[in-house]
Amino acid sequence: MSKSRSNKELVTDVKKMSFRERNRLSGGYLLKSTLRKYLVSICRFLLLFGMCFMILQPILNKISVSFMTEADLYNPIVIAIPEHFTTENYRLAAELMSYGQALVNSLVISFTIALLQVTVCLLVGYGFARFEFPLKRLWFACVILVILIPPQTIASSLHLHFRFFDFLGIVKLVHGGTLNLRGSVIPYYLMSAGCMGLKNGLYIFMIRQFFRNIPVDLEEAAYVDGCGMLRTFTRVMLPQTKPIVTSCFLFAFVWQWTDGFYSKMFLGNIKLVSTGLARLVDSLSAYIQRMTGVLTTVSIAYSNCILATGTLMIIMPLIILYLFAQRAFVESISTSGIKM
Amino acid sequence: MKQRKRYVGLQRKKAKAGILFIMPFILGFLLFMVKPLAQSFYMSFCNVELSAGNYNPIWAGIANYIHAFRVDPEYNRLLTEEIVRMMLYSVAIIVFSFFVSLILNQEFHGRALVRAIFFLPVILSSGVIIGLESNNQLMANLANTIEQTTQGISITAVLENILRTSGVGTRAFEKLFEIIDNIYDVAIASGIPIIIFLSGLQSIPSNMYEAADIEGCTKWESLWKITFPMISPLFLVCWIYTVVDFSMHSDNAVIEKIQKVMIEQMNYGLASAMSWVYFLLILAFIGITSAVISRGVYYYE
Numbered sequence: 001m002s003k004s005r006s007n008k009e010l011v012t013d014v015k016k017m018s019f020r021e022r023n024r025l026s027g028g029y030l031l032k033s034t035l036r037k038y039l040v041s042i043c044r045f046l047l048l049f050g051m052c053f054m055i056l057q058p059i060l061n062k063i064s065v066s067f068m069t070e071a072d073l074y075n076p077i078v079i080a081i082p083e084h085f086t087t088e089n090y091r092l093a094a095e096l097m098s099y100g101q102a103l104v105n106s107l108v109i110s111f112t113i114a115l116l117q118v119t120v121c122l123l124v125g126y127g128f129a130r131f132e133f134p135l136k137r138l139w140f141a142c143v144i145l146v147i148l149i150p151p152q153t154i155a156s157s158l159h160l161h162f163r164f165f166d167f168l169g170i171v172k173l174v175h176g177g178t179l180n181l182r183g184s185v186i187p188y189y190l191m192s193a194g195c196m197g198l199k200n201g202l203y204i205f206m207i208r209q210f211f212r213n214i215p216v217d218l219e220e221a222a223y224v225d226g227c228g229m230l231r232t233f234t235r236v237m238l239p240q241t242k243p244i245v246t247s248c249f250l251f252a253f254v255w256q257w258t259d260g261f262y263s264k265m266f267l268g269n270i271k272l273v274s275t276g277l278a279r280l281v282d283s284l285s286a287y288i289q290r291m292t293g294v295l296t297t298v299s300i301a302y303s304n305c306i307l308a309t310g311t312l313m314i315i316m317p318l319i320i321l322y323l324f325a326q327r328a329f330v331e332s333i334s335t336s337g338i339k340m
Numbered sequence: 341m342k343q344r345k346r347y348v349g350l351q352r353k354k355a356k357a358g359i360l361f362i363m364p365f366i367l368g369f370l371l372f373m374v375k376p377l378a379q380s381f382y383m384s385f386c387n388v389e390l391s392a393g394n395y396n397p398i399w400a401g402i403a404n405y406i407h408a409f410r411v412d413p414e415y416n417r418l419l420t421e422e423i424v425r426m427m428l429y430s431v432a433i434i435v436f437s438f439f440v441s442l443i444l445n446q447e448f449h450g451r452a453l454v455r456a457i458f459f460l461p462v463i464l465s466s467g468v469i470i471g472l473e474s475n476n477q478l479m480a481n482l483a484n485t486i487e488q489t490t491q492g493i494s495i496t497a498v499l500e501n502i503l504r505t506s507g508v509g510t511r512a513f514e515k516l517f518e519i520i521d522n523i524y525d526v527a528i529a530s531g532i533p534i535i536i537f538l539s540g541l542q543s544i545p546s547n548m549y550e551a552a553d554i555e556g557c558t559k560w561e562s563l564w565k566i567t568f569p570m571i572s573p574l575f576l577v578c579w580i581y582t583v584v585d586f587s588m589h590s591d592n593a594v595i596e597k598i599q600k601v602m603i604e605q606m607n608y609g610l611a612s613a614m615s616w617v618y619f620l621l622i623l624a625f626i627g628i629t630s631a632v633i634s635r636g637v638y639y640y641e
Contacts, residue, residue, distance in 0.1 A: 044443060051440070052457045055527055059464070124365040131358025132351065139362060142369050148623060149377070150588045152595050153615040155602070157376035157383065194368015204365070223350075229357035260468035274468045315464050322463055326456050 059315075062308040066090065073301040089309040096283045097276035097310060103317070106257060106273045109185070114252035116192045117200055118245060124195055125207025126233060130219070147201035151261060159265065162187045188266040198255050198262055203248045210244040211237070250325055254318055273314045280310045384612035397609070404613035414597060415614060422587075422594045423621060429526065430582045432519045434575065437530035441537035442567075455538075462531035470591055529585065533578040540571035569638040576633050580626060587622045594618050 023030040060080075065073070066089050068082040075083065093099070128140055191197055195204060214237075222232040263275050284306050285298045359366075384404055386397035408415050444455055500517050519526065544567065552562045588595070598618070602611035 041448065044446070044448060048443065048454050051527060052454060054524055055457055055461060058524075120364045124362045127358050127361025131354050131361065133355035133358040136358070139366065139369075142373075143365070146369070146373060148584060148626065149373075150595070150615070150619060150622075152588075152598055153612075153619050154373070154376040154380050157379040157612075158372070160379070161372075161376050191368065191372050193364060194372055195365045196368045196372040229354070233361075254463050255466055258466045258469055278468050311469060315469065318463050322456075322460070326459075 059312075062312050065305050066309040066312055068305065070299075070302050070305070073305055089306060090313065092284075092287075093280070093306055093310040093313060096280060096287060096306070097273065097313075098271055099273075099276075099313060102271040102273045102276045105271055107317075109267065109270070109272065110253050110256040113188070113192050113197065113256050114249050116189065117195075117197050117203065117252045118249045120193055120195055121200055121203040121207055121248065122241065122245065123233075125204045126211055126237065128204065128208045129211030130216070143201050143204050145201075146196065147199075147205065151198075155261075155265065162266075185267060185270065188262060197252075198259055199251070203252065206248060207241075207244055210241065214240060246325070250321070254321070257318060258314070277307075277310050277314050280307055380612045381616060383609050384616050386609050388608040400609065404609045405617070407610055408614050408617065412610075418593045418597055419618065419621070422592060423625070426583065426586050426622075426625075428515055428519060429529070430579065430586055432526050433530045433533060433582050433586075434578055436523075436526050437533035437578065438537055438575075440530065441534045441541060442563075444534070444538060445541045458527075458534055459531050461528035465528045470589065529582070532585075533582060536574055536578055536581075537571060540574040541567065544570045570640060572637045573639060576630055576637055579633060580630060583622070583626055583629070587618075 017025075019030070064080045064082065067085055067087070068078065069084040069086045069088070072078045072082045072084055077083075128136070128143070188197070192200070195201070218236050219232055222236045227235070258274055260274050260278050263272050264278070267275070281298075281303045284303055285296075288296060288298055383397055385399065385401060387400045387403070388397050440458065444451065444458070500513070503513050548566050548570075549562055552566060557565070586592075594614070595618075598611050598615050601607050601614065
């Protein structure tokens with residue numbers, strides 16, 4: 001008791017001493033370590049500040065450009081803060097992309113697709129993580145294959161596949177010919193239901209890893225108590241999957257939102273923000289031609305300005321989503337413990 | 341004699357349930373992957389003729405492959421360029437993200453904010469946006485004017501000159517400087533690897549570092565003796581992810597070429613052949629490199 005007290009006194013004594021005094025007592029070690037600590041933090045600050053600036057700079061640049069008039073773009077004095085502040089660019093970009101409708105369409109499609117994909121991938125991931133069945137390794141190899149195959153490889157034949165759609169000859173029997181499913185949303189929903197959507201293999205892999213890290217005891221207890229397989233899954237396992245489900249859902253939503261490849265292929269005639277953005281420059285020149293009646297080429301600076309505005313308008317919902325769900329994005333990947 | 345796995349009783353029931361659970365994947369794979377894949381493989385050996393309402397492939401042997409390699413003026417060049425670029429950038433991305441995650445794992449003020457910023461590109465530079473970013477003329481012009489007006493002030497240019505005149509391995513340095521000049525591309529591609537590395541770093545038990553510290557191990561030594569082996573399995577994961585992600589990006593020159601052949605020239609056969617060559621090369625590359633890496637991987641458990 002007395003020893004600990006004397007220790008405490010020693011500590012308070014040391015705290016009362018001046019820095020120079022303490023440094024002398026430690027033989028110069030204190031000064032050296034404090035200096036090193038500050039030096040490290042300054043270097044770290046500079047490094048991280050530089051890298052963060054580098055990542056954020058394009059967005060900041062877009063924001064400042066999006067408020068400029070065309071005259072400001074050519075003015076060498078104007079760099080970041082516009083001289084003639086305008087919101088005209090936003091109005092024009094919104095009109096060219098038919099923003100309101102595209103936003104609603106994109107929201108509906110991204111939400112439903114993400115929901116469908118996550119549900120299906122959850123089932124499949126659980127199946128791979130928990131059950132032993134014949135050919136399991138083969139099917140899992142197929143999952144890896146799905147991750148590795150670039151969708152562009154099979155794009156052309158998917159095109160034809162859905163152009164002349166037939167399922168085991170059933171459609172031919174009923175309908176008397178093949179179905180043309182191009183230009184409708186059905187193929188993409190079908191593909192999502194079959195885990196063949198955008199990056200679905202990755203979700204299956206992540207979910208499988210997540211389930212493998214959960215101890216099996218709970219499920220075994222449920223089985224012993226006479227709970228069926230599906231019931232165990234919905235009642236016992238599902239409540240625990242919140243982190244991985246949120247992260248997969250957010251990824252599915254965001255990647256679907258910005259995806260151009262599948263959208264262009266299957267959802268070509270539905271107005272989406274992603275395809276609208278891809279066509280923005282073309283529609284700008286068409287618009288200006290219509291307004292002036294003269295065949296003109298739009299200047300690079302102006303079309304890029306409109307493009308920057310359009311990009312900002314598209315990523316704005318995502319940034320808002322990210323602000324709210326930032327923890328879910330970052331932490332759920334960490335908790336899923338991806339390992340091989 | 342090797343005993344065959346038998347599925348009886350509960351095991352049988354579980355096996356059935358397991359197959360039911362992965363049924364969506366099996367169906368999807370058979371319906372939407374196997375057929376298009378086989379078809380595209382078959383088409384790569386054919387001349388595909390499109391007519392109204394139908395298409396008919398005409399068997400042409402390996403003519404498409406010969407065309408891709410020996411007739412097409414760009415394909416060889418694009419393929420080699422793209423694969424060399426992929427190797428260099430994947431290494432750069434892995435090194436960069438490992439380094440950043442080491443920094444982000446330390447304690448400092450505003451750590452959450454910095455992490456959020458580093459993860460932002462995963463969201464903002466996906467899909468169509470990345471394609472628009474890469475041909476942003478305005479930014480390119482701006483960069484050119486800056487380079488012209490601030491001649492000689494750029495630190496990397498000065499360093500580059502010094503190293504070049506000293507004459508050490510010029511070509512290797514050129515590649516290195518190319519990567520440093522494009523550090524933005526590296527940074528925006530390393531969001532997910534950083535998160536994976538961070539999760540790995542946090543799962544290393546701290547008592548290892550304490551023990552090493554007490555034994556007189558410096559920080560530098562414990563980085564190589566503890567941190568590096570402990571997260572080596574994650575290097576494999578990140579490597580595969582990075583390579584796959586890089587090779588599928590829509591601003592990839594080979595992919596652009598394939599799309600151009602398919603959509604503008606309507607040559608489905610040639611496009612399929614090109615994409616199959618590319619796909620098999622990537623697959624072989626991933627296979628070889630991950631076999632090499634997994635030899636060095638250390639599993640703690």
